[in-house]
Amino acid sequence: MTNKELKKVLEGIQYIPNENERDEITQIILKAANDSITLKKLKRMTATVGKGESSDPEQIGARGFIKFSKKEIEKMPEKYQKIFIIDDKMVSFRFHNGSYHARYRRKGYNIEVCAKSFELMKNKFIERLNKIERERALNQFPSFGEFLNDWLTVKKRTVKESTYKSYVGLCEYNLLPRFGDKPLNAITRKDVQDFVFELTDAGKNRTAHKAVQLMTAMFNVAMEDYPNLRSPMTKIVLTHYEAKKGSALSKAEEKELIDYCKANPNYQGNAAMLVLLYTGMRVGELASMRQEGEYIYCESEKIRLGRKQVIRQIPISPMLKRVIPMIDFDVVKATKKSTVRDALKRVFPERHVHEFRYTFITRAKECGVNPEVVMLWAGHESDSDVKTSKVDRGYTTYSEEYLLGEVHKIEYDL
Numbered sequence: 250m251t252n253k254e255l256k257k258v259l260e261g262i263q264y265i266p267n268e269n270e271r272d273e274i275t276q277i278i279l280k281a282a283n284d285s286i287t288l289k290k291l292k293r294m295t296a297t298v299g300k301g302e303s304s305d306p307e308q309i310g311a312r313g314f315i316k317f318s319k320k321e322i323e324k325m326p327e328k329y330q331k332i333f334i335i336d337d338k339m340v341s342f343r344f345h346n347g348s349y350h351a352r353y354r355r356k357g358y359n360i361e362v363c364a365k366s367f368e369l370m371k372n373k374f375i376e377r378l379n380k381i382e383r384e385r386a387l388n389q390f391p392s393f394g395e396f397l398n399d400w401l402t403v404k405k406r407t408v409k410e411s412t413y414k415s416y417v418g419l420c421e422y423n424l425l426p427r428f429g430d431k432p433l434n435a436i437t438r439k440d441v442q443d444f445v446f447e448l449t450d451a452g453k454n455r456t457a458h459k460a461v462q463l464m465t466a467m468f469n470v471a472m473e474d475y476p477n478l479r480s481p482m483t484k485i486v487l488t489h490y491e492a493k494k495g496s497a498l499s500k501a502e503e504k505e506l507i508d509y510c511k512a513n514p515n516y517q518g519n520a521a522m523l524v525l526l527y528t529g530m531r532v533g534e535l536a537s538m539r540q541e542g543e544y545i546y547c548e549s550e551k552i553r554l555g556r557k558q559v560i561r562q563i564p565i566s567p568m569l570k571r572v573i574p575m576i577d578f579d580v581v582k583a584t585k586k587s588t589v590r591d592a593l594k595r596v597f598p599e600r601h602v603h604e605f606r607y608t609f610i611t612r613a614k615e616c617g618v619n620p621e622v623v624m625l626w627a628g629h630e631s632d633s634d635v636k637t638s639k640v641d642r643g644y645t646t647y648s649e650e651y652l653l654g655e656v657h658k659i660e661y662d663l
Contacts, residue, residue: 324375360374465480506526507523520581528547529613530561544562545565548561
């Protein structure tokens with residue numbers, strides 16, 4: 250279709266008497282021409298359409314249609330400008346009781362405005378149309394999956410890699426399959442509550458708690474971006490559960506473990522178990538450990554992203570010296586977490602690797618080591634048994650002689 254042909258069609262549309270039919274044909278023509286005609290070109294082509302007609306209500310009479318000027322149309326949402334350029338008989342008005350009343354009911358809109366002057370009425374109509382469009386834009390919510398992806402992108406730069414991976418795992422296996430395709434505003438409190446109860450009924454209490462924490466944090470951010478959004482996380486009920494807490498190995502279990510390692514020197518993970526047992530390190534800290542002289546060094550695992558790395562210095566105790574002949578520190582450093590877990594299960598199937606840490610801390614305190622020093626070796630921020638304040642600890646620098654004296658207390662019979 251040439252520009253000349255299109256212009257003739259647009260001129261002819263205005264003479265269709267039926268308003269709904271005229272509007273429908275207008276939409277069809279615009280859709281067909283949308284790829285080949287710009288808004289700017291359309292304005293030029295229709296500059297003379299309807300020329301000679303007046304928007305003066307005195308000439309039109311008590312009832313009629315509003316004819317918007319070119320400048321007024323440019324103030325409207327762009328997606329409606331083409332429509333109002335072509336068809337100026339879309340908004341009806343009437344003069345009643347000393348005021349001008351305009352009405353527009355079409356395609357989900359229901360706009361009614363009134364004013365004492367005709368020009369003010371037109372301006373009110375344009376303002377109302379723009380306000381509705383702004384509100385509609387605010388109510389166009391992204392899907393849960395889309396917003397979650399943006400939220401995770403930010404979190405990746407603010408949390409440790411291990412924490413980020415735990416978030417991703419929780420999302421991929423639990424949250425996205427359930428809520429991924431739903432718009433944020435379509436997720437109800439009942440949807441979330443049913444999901445949480447399903448997890449707890451399946452015995453996945455820890456997953457349920459972590460899911461609620463993550464979704465609450467995400468929706469708090471979403472409500473800042475979308476003021477009309479209500480969080481579905483309000484008053485979500487979580488089934489109470491007691492987190493499984495470990496305990497120190499008994500001395501009999503400690504002896505059984507050492508005897509097992511002696512009898513099976515080639516089993517992978519055995520040496521790593523002995524290091525964890527007598528240093529109190531976390532299994533994730535093995536990769537950074539090194540042995541120099543009288544000390545074991547490692548990077549503390551519990552440091553937030555962006556914070557200064559903390560190197561812990563743990564003196565070698567008499568108990569560790571007893572088993573050093575069975576330890577190759579280079580092999581220990583390269584041992585995977587899963588290998589250590591498997592090694593422990595061969596000896597104590599019900600025990601957890603973190604219980605080696607409980608054992609070291611417990612034995613050190615039982616042997617009379619200064620609790621504050623134990624906390625220093627373990628890399629703990631705080632300890633309920635230690636009454637000194639953080640300020641006191643910050644101003645205390647123990648001498649090497651004192652620390653070695655304390656570690657020598659860790660000696661007992663098995």
